[in-house]
Amino acid sequence: MMAGLFKHREALLLVAIVLLVGAIELRFPGFIAPRNLVSIYNDTAILIILALGQAAVILSRGIDLSIAANLALSGTIAALLNVAFPDLPVILLLAASVASGTLLGAINGLLVWRLSIPPIVVTLGTMTIYRGTIFLLTDGAWVNAHEMTAAFKAVPRATFLDLPVLSWVSLAAIAAMVVVFVYTRLGRAFYAVGGNPHAAVYTGISVGRTHFFAYLIAGSLAGLAGYLWVARYAVAYVDIASGFELDVVAACVIGGISIAGGAGTAIGAVLGALFLGIIKNALPVINISPFWQMAISGAVIIIAVIVNARGSRVKGRVILKKAEHAL
Numbered sequence: 001m002m003a004g005l006f007k008h009r010e011a012l013l014l015v016a017i018v019l020l021v022g023a024i025e026l027r028f029p030g031f032i033a034p035r036n037l038v039s040i041y042n043d044t045a046i047l048i049i050l051a052l053g054q055a056a057v058i059l060s061r062g063i064d065l066s067i068a069a070n071l072a073l074s075g076t077i078a079a080l081l082n083v084a085f086p087d088l089p090v091i092l093l094l095a096a097s098v099a100s101g102t103l104l105g106a107i108n109g110l111l112v113w114r115l116s117i118p119p120i121v122v123t124l125g126t127m128t129i130y131r132g133t134i135f136l137l138t139d140g141a142w143v144n145a146h147e148m149t150a151a152f153k154a155v156p157r158a159t160f161l162d163l164p165v166l167s168w169v170s171l172a173a174i175a176a177m178v179v180v181f182v183y184t185r186l187g188r189a190f191y192a193v194g195g196n197p198h199a200a201v202y203t204g205i206s207v208g209r210t211h212f213f214a215y216l217i218a219g220s221l222a223g224l225a226g227y228l229w230v231a232r233y234a235v236a237y238v239d240i241a242s243g244f245e246l247d248v249v250a251a252c253v254i255g256g257i258s259i260a261g262g263a264g265t266a267i268g269a270v271l272g273a274l275f276l277g278i279i280k281n282a283l284p285v286i287n288i289s290p291f292w293q294m295a296i297s298g299a300v301i302i303i304a305v306i307v308n309a310r311g312s313r314v315k316g317r318v319i320l321k322k323a324e325h326a327l
Contacts, residue, residue: 009256009264013271017278024282031285038163044277045170046071046232048270049225050244051251052177053218055269058252059181059190060214061197061261062119066108067222068244069130072236074100075226076134079143079236082152090151097227098220104130105219109212119211127245134238145234156232166228173221177266186213194261250297251276254304276300 025031050067057064078097081088104126111122145153156166181187189210192200197207230236255272257264279300283293 010268010271013255013268013275017271017275020275020278020282024278024286028285031282038167040277040281041170041274042164042167043281044273045164045166046225046229047244047247047251047277048170048273049173049221049228050248051255051269051273052173052266053221054248055252055255055257055264055266056177056180056190056214056217057119058249058257058259059194059261059264060210061194062112062211062214063123063249063259064105064108064215064218065120065123065245065249066104066127066130067123067218067248068241069127070101070104070219070222071226071229071244072238072240072242073104073130073134073226074098074223075228075230075240076137076143076236078227079148079152079230080137082149083143083147086149090155093152094155094224094227098223101223101226102216102220105215105217105222106212108219109215112215113208113212116208131238138237140238143230143236148231148234153231153234156228166232169224169228173224174266174270177217180217181266186210190214191262194258194263196262247276250301250304253301259305272304 021032030036050071054064054067074097077100078093081096082093108119108122108126111117111126112119156164156169158165160168181190189200189205192203192205193207193210200207200210229241233240251273252264252269253259253272254275255264255268255270257269257272276297279297280293283296288296
């Protein structure tokens, strides 16, 4: 039973997280205090939301390098609307951020679908365009905390049942994406298109439309995360979440989402994000220098890629003696 359990990447990752937290606790007692664990989860909540969207894209054999730029532009739009119309209800500002993110995701999806441009090229281009648009909207200036209304900044920090609203939103996103991946035709289409796009076509699945909806979901979650990020940190500028797209991809890879598409789960992406979140919270506590933190994070990502590659390797049977000696 245990052997079968450990064949699942999620179970292995969960054990790794428990061992990691236990090792840190031995060095710094109090690390596993409920308040500290809640704080770590809350700090990782936005990464979890983005990783869920990225997981949908990677499962369908794509990638979204513009996801952090989407977050930045959507959050900035919400902040600018709040400054221009301070009486506008927060729910409308949140809706505007989600709508903006969804539109930006749709642009990615349409370019990949209709023009058949490789996803990495499309999203590299739109990443720059989205960042440039923020500069045009703000003239390069920051939208600061004193310009935003108190109601705008309060939502992610409010608590319900001793848990911040930001964490509740991420839990709702996890539940929604588990349902999409496991119980919907769209979720099954992600796996089919990512696993074998040619076979998916023969089963009546539109590969292009599936890519479009994957980017649409990733964009809407980036828009949601955009408002949460800007409201939580009470600042909006061109470079917010700069480089965060790499953390998002890393969370998916660590969580067992195959970079070649077709394999992985929403829970795996969540555990991958939590693993990264714990490392990023623990390394400063044990006085690891920022340079070593980057090196350690990079090493973890490379190890995860190697594990993924070995796990997905297709085993063949050598039938030629010459080839056998050549191996």
